[in-house]
Amino acid sequence: xAPPVALMLVIVSAAAAAALLLAAPAAAVLPKxxxxxxxxxxxxxxxxxxxxxxxxxxxxxxxxxxxxVVGEKMxxxxxxxxxxxxxxxxxxxxxDPLFKxxxxxxxxxxxxxxxxxxxxxxxxxxxxxxxxxxxxxxNVDSRYKVIAKSFMVxxxxxxxxxxxxxxxILHYWNNSKFDWRGVAPRDTYIANLLKDLEYALTESKxxxxxxxxxxxxxxxxxHGNNTExxxxxxxxxxxxxxxxxxxxxxxxxxxxxxxxxxxxxLTSGGGSKAWAGKFKATSDKVEFLYDGQGFMSMRLTKTxxxxxxxxxxxxxxxxxxxxxxxxxxx
Numbered sequence: 001x002a003p004p005v006a007l008m009l010v011i012v013s014a015a016a017a018a019a020l021l022l023a024a025p026a027a028a029v030l031p032k033x034x035x036x037x038x039x040x041x042x043x044x045x046x047x048x049x050x051x052x053x054x055x056x057x058x059x060x061x062x063x064x065x066x067x068x069v070v071g072e073k074m075x076x077x078x079x080x081x082x083x084x085x086x087x088x089x090x091x092x093x094x095x096d097p098l099f100k101x102x103x104x105x106x107x108x109x110x111x112x113x114x115x116x117x118x119x120x121x122x123x124x125x126x127x128x129x130x131x132x133x134x135x136x137x138x139n140v141d142s143r144y145k146v147i148a149k150s151f152m153v154x155x156x157x158x159x160x161x162x163x164x165x166x167x168x169i170l171h172y173w174n175n176s177k178f179d180w181r182g183v184a185p186r187d188t189y190i191a192n193l194l195k196d197l198e199y200a201l202t203e204s205k206x207x208x209x210x211x212x213x214x215x216x217x218x219x220x221x222x223h224g225n226n227t228e229x230x231x232x233x234x235x236x237x238x239x240x241x242x243x244x245x246x247x248x249x250x251x252x253x254x255x256x257x258x259x260x261x262x263x264x265x266l267t268s269g270g271g272s273k274a275w276a277g278k279f280k281a282t283s284d285k286v287e288f289l290y291d292g293q294g295f296m297s298m299r300l301t302k303t304x305x306x307x308x309x310x311x312x313x314x315x316x317x318x319x320x321x322x323x324x325x326x327x328x329x330x
Contacts, residue, residue, distance in 0.1 A: 028192070028195075028196050035078060035115065038077055045299045047070065048081075049080075050270075051084040051248045051270070052084070055102050056101075056106050058273035062293075064107050066294075066314040067079075072110065076297075081119065082212060082267075083122075084214065085132065086123070086127070091131045096131070119213060119214050122166050122215075125172070126177040133146050150196070158206050158208035161200060166214060167183050168226075201237075211244070212245075220254060220280055221250035222252070245264070246268065246296075251269050252289060253289070253309045254289040255287045266296065266307070272293065278291065279291070292312065293311065307320045
């Protein structure tokens with residue numbers, strides 16, 4: 001692994017953030033997976049879960065069981081994981097027994113035998129960060145699709161932009177446990193990633209644009225808002241009118257409305273261990289917050305989005321819907 005890198009926390013202005021983007025080379029194309037909805041009416045149904053891989057402990061198994069129940073009722077197309085897939089330090093290699101013990105042996109319901117599209121979280125980075133991207137992992141469980149550290153899933157109805165947020169977080173770079181192979185130097189990596197994301201968002205013709213990262217941008221739970229993402233990632237998301245930002249990292253469920261845009265911040269980080277009673281203030285509007293375990297569902301048509309948050313018993317905690325015109329306006 002790379003040695004720790006000494007960094008200072010620098011407050012980045014909007015101008016500096018723009019300069020970082022301008023300094024990047026020409027945009028490349030994010031790797032893309034095509035996954036069309038299977039429903040006859042063309043709607044897309046998915047589940048979203050994060051912060052889960054603990055060998056079934058901390059109610060991971062119970063959350064998985066309820067995901068199976070809801071997944072069957074909805075006839076889901078796929079699952080999105082918001083990261084921290086394997087605790088405490090990812091996996092050593094594709095033969096690591098932790099993988100089966102925390103994934104294959106837990107999410108056994110028939111309805112969950114669909115592709116899982118995953119981002120890496122900080123705990124995945126403190127092991128062998130490349131192991132979950134190794135194509136050999138598909139020989140262990142063909143559902144597990146970390147296509148790249150950042151990539152797209154196109155379903156026609158929605159484009160999902162899965163973004164590698166861990167390298168954004170400055171204080172991680174002083175921790176020798178993090179595996180920065182293929183990432184360092186940080187500024188170059190982030191500039192390239194933001195340029196690629198901006199290009200992908202610009203080119204997207206999907207009615208719904210949904211960005212997925214591990215770390216929250218705005219949060220009322222334990223970690224709170226993330227300064228680096230507020231300064232660097234959020235302006236790109238807002239400029240290209242993304243509809244939602246999905247994240248984990250905070251071990252809770254929440255929906256927050258941006259104070260100055262229609263953007264919805266949605267946290268689904270309750271896949272196992274929860275942080276009861278840990279809250280932070282945010283200047284955005286907290287519409288719903290639950291400091292326990294659970295997951296989120298989403299059904300999309302070209303003009304409607306329907307979301308629900310479920311607890312460990314399968315009870316619906318919060319529902320939300322949005323209608324937009326066929327042209328894309330909210």
